[in-house]
Amino acid sequence: MTKTNRRTFLLDFEKPLYELEARINQIRELAEENNVDVSEKIVELENRAEQLRQEIFSALTPSQRLQLARHPRRPSTLDYIQAMSDEWFELHGDRGGYDDPAIVGGIARLDGRPVTILGHQKGRDTKDNVVRNFGMASPSGYRKALRLMEHANQFGMPIITFIDTPGAWAGVEAENRGQGEAIAYNLRQMFDFEVPIICTVIGEGGSGGALGIGVGDRLLMLEHSVYTVASPEACAAILWKDAKKSDRAAVALKITSSDLKELGIIDEIVPEPSGGAHSHPLEAAALLKTALLENLEKLSQMSPGQRQELRYQKFRRIGAFEECLE
Template sequence: MYLDFEKPIADLETNLAEMKQVASESEVDVSSAVKALETKIKSLKKDIYGNLTRWQRVQLSRHPERPYTLDYIAGITDTFVELHGDRCVKDDLAMVGGFGEINGESFMIIGQQKGRKTKERQVRNFGMANPDGYRKALRLMKLAEKFNRPILTLIDTPGAYPGLEAEERGQGEAIARNLKEMFMLKVPVICIIIGEGASGGALGIAIGDKVMMLENTWYSVISPESCSSILFRSWDYKEQAAEALRLTAEDMLKNKLIDDIIKEPLGGAHQDTEWMYTKMKKVIGETLAKLNQLSPAERISQRIDKFSAMGVVEENA
């Protein structure tokens, strides 16, 4: 599947496939033409993906073939045991979590899961967790702390679910409690935004010692469409809103709101998932090794200082 701005690539790759088909069905030697076209496609990809607008980054983060949380869990873990329920109301399937082994180390892995097909998306609520999901996430974090296991969170959500029942069951309180409790966790906490990172829905599992973003993801208080609808009463200005929000990984790193950017394969994580999983495992292993050099008190202190420094305004007398 190709996005709108990828159409030039799609046209050339279609031509390449047709050329190879002709070559396989006849004795005509088109190897030189095939090689030239492959070189042209590679050059075009570098040009397009090297100059993406902020809105195009948003589109890539939502690509339907992009790996979701359960895909990453399957790709980076040797074993995984999913745990269910918040022990209060129900098991929110928009939030998944459990113990998984990465590089020989046992992690508590937690993240939002969107779902691919229509029925699964409905079951997963499009990755928009209810209060039950955030309470499940907190329960699993406390379980990890009890057994002294590091925590890995994978963020990919268009936001916390804004429905009436969610508000009645304390959506705001559930997210606020997660923020408070995550600051004080004694175990290492690594947070990675793998797709969309919208509003408090993302922040509810994104307070960590190291917060990182994949190259083609976004992280903001609001989506470009919602921002456009509020400011202009229309979604037609979503591209301008994306530019104004400064929501890409590069923007977040520049503003010191995240700690690092994880590179993706050319064209996005879905272009080479095995490469992406290998890269993720390496980054997670290296990050954990550094965090393990600190004592729990040092990690908590640095965690608090990092987030407390965000958005601070100084006034001259």
């Protein structure tokens, strides 16, 4: 990424770190031009930069994590597929006359093992986002996803899904074409598949749009991703009639990976490189690949019946609570 591009996509809380790194680069360039040895000073500043990076990214608020999850340079489904898989063959269409670009999927090899991978796909710029509908899938997208998963189940291939959407497309046309039915049908069918299913929230997991490909034996989340029933902006608008109170809503909704792990909603937090996945995408892909392979190995040792029961009990526990009487 060029310096100009990085500055364009810089988040407010990243600015102190960016300024320090820019200073380090400036000192290094001046030292090379004047043939001056400033290696000790560079090491000191780099240590300070790493310390600052740790301080910033270890104390992010829910709203700041949401900003990271929505970062324009955050790796997408296709980025992870290309970085992790040995082979990749994309499949298109829902066999009903549509091919929704907001969901991509196909057949791949992960360390030589055939798998089916699918997920939401956002764009890199405004033009691409319009084509991808900002990762908001239509009914045809969920039907395409189901077709691919049924193919995987038929041929005994594990299913890996990547969740990254603000929600399903809520347009009138989507409702006319059966958006709710498409998502509900996916939920039912995913509970019945016999092959291992691993779902990972790689960015923003929003509402039923995330659930449409989110029923699995294991649910993982990247460290700085978010998973929520509604966006903080929508929640604030509904509860307090003011979308500007989204920071308050983000705290109340418990959208972060640490919150959801504590609540038992997710099974594992996949660490991100220091500075977030967008700063070191290949390292982020390597960490995710390791987590997927480890979980896949454990799930492969179970029988189909055991996996189905695990899946069922996992989602039955979500939302359970105990009432304490004083």
